[in-house]
Amino acid sequence: MVRLIVGLGNPGPAYDRTRHNAGFWFIDRLAAAHGCVLREESRFHGRVGAINLTEPVHLLAPLTFMNRSGLAVAAMARFYKIAPEHILVVHDELDFGPGVVRIKRDGGHGGHNGLRDIMAQLGSGGFLRLRIGIGRPAGSMAVADYVLAAPSVSDRQAISGAIEKALACLSELLAGHVEQVMNRLHV
Structure with missing residues (x-):
């Protein structure tokens, strides 16, 4: 059962x-859909809120910049005593084209620095990931430049x-039906 949903991104208007x-876009849409206003909370190093679906679920948008996301995730997980297997991390995914979304349970960081830091801070990669495809850069464009640029319309x-x-x-996923959600999304 997911008790914490984390949307990854970089803070500030330059990165909006x-x-x-993409993780921030997800968490902001989720919060808005449930009438939740995310507020800055310094002890959690991010914008936080809670929604009630099948049970209360905490929302977190770390304001630590992507490469230090683990600081925020670990702070909130420790405070609310949430084990990694009850955390869903939503992030951009280079390996999928725009419009593709996949669920992954456990695993490595795949070169994603936000995931790398979360794994280091939690001491585990045993959390769910919602991977939102953004595609890969064309030609010789550096990955860092690509992910820090706005997508085309x-x-x-x-x-x-x-x-x-x-x-x-999401409701189905939060209820623990990971395989069913995978079957719906992975088509």
């Missing part, structure tokens, strides 16, 4: 529209569609 903020629409698909499955 960048691909790396069509890519942003595809990413938005992926977020909507994921939100439509």
Whole structure:
């Protein structure tokens, strides 16, 4: 059962529209859909809130910058005594094209520095991941430049569609039906 949903991104207006903020886009849409206003909470190093679906679920958007996301996740997980297996981390995924969304249980960080830091801070990679496809850079563009740039209008629409698909499955996912959600999303 998921008790904490974390949307990864970078804080500040300079990053609001960048691909790396797909996790923030998700968490903001989720909060808005449930009438939740995320508020800054210094002890959790992020914007936080809670929604009530099948049971209360904490929301977190770390304000530590992507590479230090684990600081915020670990602080909230420790405070509320949430084990890694009850955490869902939502993040951008280079390995999938825009519009693709996948669930993954456990695993490595795949080069994603936000996941790397969360794993280091929690001492475990045993959390769920909601991976929102952003695609890979074309040609010789550096990955860092790509993820920190805004997507094209069509890519942003595809990413938005992926977020909507994921939100439509969220209650089922929170109820612990991970395989069923995988079957719905992984088509």
